[in-house]
Amino acid sequence: MEKEVLTLNCQCENCQLRALFFAHLQQDEMLDICNIRKEKSFESNEDIVRRGDKFREFFYLKEGLVKLHIVKSGSEDQIITIAKPLDFISILSIFSSDHYQYTVTALLPSVVCNVDMSLIKSFATKNAAFGFDLMTRLSKSTDIVLLETMDLKRLQLKGKLAYILLKFANHIFKSERFDLPVTRKEIAEYAGVSTENIIRALAEFRKDQLIRISGKEIEILNKNRLTQISKFG
Secondary structure, three states: OOEEEEOOOOOHHHOHHHHHOOOOOOHHHHHHHHHHOEEEEEOOOOEEEOOOOEOOEEEEEEEEEEEEEEEOOOOOEEEEEEEOOOOOOOHHHOOOOOEOOOEEEEEEEEEEEEEEHHHHHHHHHHOHHHHHHHHHHHHHHHHHHHHHHHHHHHOOHHHHHHHHHHHHHHHHOOOOEEEOOOOHHHHHHHHOOOHHHHHHHHHHHHHOOOEEEEOOEEEEOOHHHHHHHHHHO
16 A cells, blocks of 8 residues: 655755756755655555546656556556656656656555655746756657657567567666566567567577576576567567
C-alpha cells in the first residue's frame, strides 16, 4: 500500500531536487519546495498515476523502477518506456495536457518525490532559466522515447529482444547480470510482439549462449554479439 511521508526539514543545499533540477532557484524558493515536497512509496505492480488522472503533482523517481504504459482494451497493454531512478516521470505531458496521457506503474518497490504542480508552473513562468531548463529536460525525455520507439519499430524480433536486454544491462542496472524486473508478457508489450515470440527468442538466445537464464536472473554472456543483433537484427 502507498505510504506518504511529509518532509519538513530537508537540507536544501544538499537536496536531490536542487542537484537535479532547481539549480536556478533562490534559497527561499528552495525552502518552499523542501517544506512541501512529499515522498510516496509504492509496491511492485502498484499504479503511481493512471491515464486520465489530473496533473496535480510533479514527480521524479527517487528509488526503484517504473514503466510508462497505455492500457488498452482487455488485457492488451503498450509500454512506452521504462524509467530508472532520478528520471522525471511527469515531464512528458506537463505542458500538453491537464491530464496524464499514460499510466505509471512500479516494476520494483519504488519511492517517488512529488511537488505541487502549480508551484512548478509558477516558477517556470517567473524564472526564465528555470523554464528553459524544464523545457530542455522535456525535449530530452521526448527524444529518448521517440528514438527508442523508432529503433524498436525497425528491428526484427531478435533485434528487439537484444535491444531491450541491453537497455536493462547498460542503462538501468549497469551490469551484465541482473534480475529481470518485467515478465515475458511485458517484454512483448515493450517490443510490440507476441509473448510466444519473446519466449521463443529467449530460448534461442540461451541455446546460442548469448545469455544465461536462471529464474528471473539474466546474465549476458556475449555482449558484442548481442549488440550487433540489437543494431541489425
